[in-house]
Amino acid sequence: MNHPPLHVNLAGIALANPVVLLSGCAGFGEELANIQGFDFASVGAICLKGTTLEPRRGNPPPRLAETPAGLLNAIGLQNPGARYVIEQILPRIAHLPTRLIANIAGSTVAEYGEVARLFDDSPVDAIEINISCPNVKEGGAAFGADPHSAAQVVTAVRQATSKPIITKLSPNVTDIRPIATAAIDAGTNAFAAINTLMGMAVDIDNRRAILGNKQGGLSGAAIKPVALLKVWQLYQVANPHAIPIIGQGGIGSATDAIEFLLAGATAVGVGTALFQNPLIGSEIAAGIAQYLVKQNFPYVSALTGTLQNA
Numbered sequence: 001m002n003h004p005p006l007h008v009n010l011a012g013i014a015l016a017n018p019v020v021l022l023s024g025c026a027g028f029g030e031e032l033a034n035i036q037g038f039d040f041a042s043v044g045a046i047c048l049k050g051t052t053l054e055p056r057r058g059n060p061p062p063r064l065a066e067t068p069a070g071l072l073n074a075i076g077l078q079n080p081g082a083r084y085v086i087e088q089i090l091p092r093i094a095h096l097p098t099r100l101i102a103n104i105a106g107s108t109v110a111e112y113g114e115v116a117r118l119f120d121d122s123p124v125d126a127i128e129i130n131i132s133c134p135n136v137k138e139g140g141a142a143f144g145a146d147p148h149s150a151a152q153v154v155t156a157v158r159q160a161t162s163k164p165i166i167t168k169l170s171p172n173v174t175d176i177r178p179i180a181t182a183a184i185d186a187g188t189n190a191f192a193a194i195n196t197l198m199g200m201a202v203d204i205d206n207r208r209a210i211l212g213n214k215q216g217g218l219s220g221a222a223i224k225p226v227a228l229l230k231v232w233q234l235y236q237v238a239n240p241h242a243i244p245i246i247g248q249g250g251i252g253s254a255t256d257a258i259e260f261l262l263a264g265a266t267a268v269g270v271g272t273a274l275f276q277n278p279l280i281g282s283e284i285a286a287g288i289a290q291y292l293v294k295q296n297f298p299y300v301s302a303l304t305g306t307l308q309n310a
């Protein structure tokens with residue numbers, strides 16, 4: 001069977017297919033090379049682990065807790081720092097036959113700008129901004145919870161790089177649309193949605209919060225309906241500006257991925273599902289190709305935002 005082409009254009013970056021492996025779930029790419037049968041060319045892009053200016057040791061253990069149909073994590077952005085990633089890790093992965101997206105985080109607006117400036121002078125194809133981090137100068141509320149602080153971060157990154165910027169939105173807000181509008185005005189080129197939902201798990205035998213950090217981010221199948229709604233709402237704001245969305249949150253099959261494309265995503269992200277099956281990215285890409293044939297669509301982006309009753 002002759003499959004329609006799977007490539008998509010994500011804010012000027014040509015992806016071989018719409019499947020993106022998500023930040024924190026694919027390390028810095030190198031770990032995947034040890035997995036039998038994994039082919040870097042089988043996924044459109046890999047988002048690297050969240051990177052801050054200085055190295056971070058992360059949160060105290062336990063850092064993971066399984067929940068019904070979900071995973072809670074409180075890794076705390078453990079990473080070796082931007083300079084180490086750029087000088088030591090990127091030279092080893094830059095040649096891989098997929099796109100690489102840096103994922104940056106910070107405690108202040110200035111830190112985001114500084115990390116973006118360092119990655120601007122590196123081989124990554126795009127810079128994704130994780131705005132779910134606490135703003136230490138403004139009482140610890142997440143940058144992504146407020147349009148003004150979200151815009152400040154995007155502006156600082158925009159001034160620091162000419163690479164495409166992907167703003168990764170937090171679902172922990174009443175309405176994602178004003179945040180998205182502020183990010184568009186500040187110059188974002190794309191969106192990723194959603195990041196994890198804040199949650200908690202309790203051990204009744206020991207009467208303790210399970211995570212060392214008490215609270216963590218919920219991901220996996222449990223969050224998919226929330227993620228779909230946020231992507232659908234986001235599409236209403238982003239589409240008039242032709243700004244693409246990497247839809248994500250609980251995707252574990254081609255059917256899940258297609259739901260996000262129909263709701264308005266241009267590409268789809270797979271995170272937690274990789275822990276069960278590291279080869280799932282290529283399986284999802286193959287399933288999307290089959291759907292295109294069956295439904296007579298000429299290419300992937302012909303699906304984007306085509307819900308018939310939206």
Ligand SMILES: Cc1cc2nc3c(=O)[nH]c(=O)nc-3n(C[C@H](O)[C@H](O)[C@H](O)COP(=O)(O)O)c2cc1C
Pocket residue numbers: 022023024025049050051071073075077103130168194195196218219220221223248249250251269270271272273
């Ligand atoms: C263990 C773990 C670590 C993560 N680390 C990051 C990170 O460093 N930066 C970030 O933006 N998102 C991070 N995420 C969020 C994922 O990239 C993704 O947006 C989220 O988990 C929803 O997708 P999923 O349900 O397919 O996992 C992490 C998620 C998990 C499970």
